[in-house]
Amino acid sequence: DAKTTQPPSMDCAEGRAANLPCNHSTISGNEYVYWYRQIHSQGPQYIIHGLKNNETNEMASLIITEDRKSSTLILPHATLRDTAVYYCIVREETSGSRLTFGEGTQLTVNP
Amino acid sequence: NAGVTQTPKFQVLKTGQSMTLQCAQDMNHNSMYWYRQDPGMGLRLIYYSASEGTTDKGEVPNGYNVSRLNKREFSLRLESAAPSQTSVYFCASKKGGGAYGEQFFGPGTRLTVL
Numbered sequence: 001d002a003k004t005t006q007p008p009s010m011d012c013a014e015g016r017a018a019n020l021p022c023n024h025s026t027i028s029g030n031e032y033v034y035w036y037r038q039i040h041s042q043g044p045q046y047i048i049h050g051l052k053n054n055e056t057n058e059m060a061s062l063i064i065t066e067d068r069k070s071s072t073l074i075l076p077h078a079t080l081r082d083t084a085v086y087y088c089i090v091r092e093e094t095s096g097s098r099l100t101f102g103e104g105t106q107l108t109v110n111p
Numbered sequence: 112n113a114g115v116t117q118t119p120k121f122q123v124l125k126t127g128q129s130m131t132l133q134c135a136q137d138m139n140h141n142s143m144y145w146y147r148q149d150p151g152m153g154l155r156l157i158y159y160s161a162s163e164g165t166t167d168k169g170e171v172p173n174g175y176n177v178s179r180l181n182k183r184e185f186s187l188r189l190e191s192a193a194p195s196q197t198s199v200y201f202c203a204s205k206k207g208g209g210a211y212g213e214q215f216f217g218p219g220t221r222l223t224v225l
Contacts, residue, residue, distance in 0.1 A: 044214075
């Protein structure tokens with residue numbers, strides 16, 4: 001699976017959009033981009049995933065650049081409960097069941 | 112619908128003791144996983160089971176064994192616990208047997224080995 005690079009930490013004001021970047025410059029054509037988050041002391045939670053088109057669900061939007069070398073997770077109206085570590089993961093469908101978590105981005109939403 | 116449940120929530124062992132961490136899911140998922148998470152680090156895959164009756168090693172399998180008892184349950188055993196196995200252990204499940212799709216995680220078991 002391709003390696004990902006994320007900033008170690010970010011801050012966001014409550015009610016504003018949180019934009020979390022992820023670089024995956026070695027991504028291959030059949031690799032998906034997944035985002036998970038982990039709120040302190042809890043198990044990771046799935047947020048969204050995509051291949052090359054932008055995706056949106058009830059939690060977030062995922063914007064993938066045209067060359068697929070980077071992506072941005074957008075939380076449109078961040079709340080205090082969105083404070084968590086956010087993991088960007090790149091994996092291919094044929095990689096078995098491996099889900100490799102890096103160090104992620106600690107997002108802190110401030111009141 | 113409880114999702115993924117894990118027992119126990121907390122455990123303290125002495126070096127050399129053995130124990131089994133239990134995991135169960137009620138979503139009729141095919142795949143199940145065991146991860147460990149050390150302070151300040153991401154999750155690392157220990158073992159996984161793509162379907163009932165099959166298990167495979169992940170990144171850090173040494174010192175652990177697993178059993179896929181049935182479709183619902185996937186247990187992780189430490190035969191002789193070591194301080195290096197102090198960690199938080201997460202179980203997860205996924206609907207399909209391949210790589211695609213989201214994983215659902217349990218609340219974790221916090222294990223300390225003295």
